[in-house]
Amino acid sequence: MxxxxxYYLFYVSKHLTRKFPKLVSYNRFVELQQRSxxxxxxxxxTCRLGKCTGISFVDSTTxxxxxxxxxxxxxxxxxxxxxxxxxxxxQTSFDNQ
Numbered sequence: 001m002x003x004x005x006x007y008y009l010f011y012v013s014k015h016l017t018r019k020f021p022k023l024v025s026y027n028r029f030v031e032l033q034q035r036s037x038x039x040x041x042x043x044x045x046t047c048r049l050g051k052c053t054g055i056s057f058v059d060s061t062t063x064x065x066x067x068x069x070x071x072x073x074x075x076x077x078x079x080x081x082x083x084x085x086x087x088x089x090x091q092t093s094f095d096n097q
Contacts, residue, residue: 001007008026017023
């Protein structure tokens with residue numbers, strides 16, 4: 001599927017209604033996601049993460065923040081975002097190192 005909305009609308013709501021009889025609409029699903037994030041993170045942190053072995057992996061993939069043509073309009077990552085160069089050319093990205 002292309003994104004979560006397409007997956008939810010075209011697969012979950014049509015093929016999984018027997019398994020989830022009280023299935024909510026997609027808009028309500030998005031609202032409920034915000035509530036469930038903190039309990040999910042706590043559950044994963046306390047119950048499902050292994051012990052640290054001292055070996056860590058870092059993902060250095062760029063995270064696109066905005067189109068380079070509109071870089072001066074966006075102020076959310078002001079002071080954090082940097083210009084970088086990747087195989088796709090120059091882009092504004094969040095410095096995730």
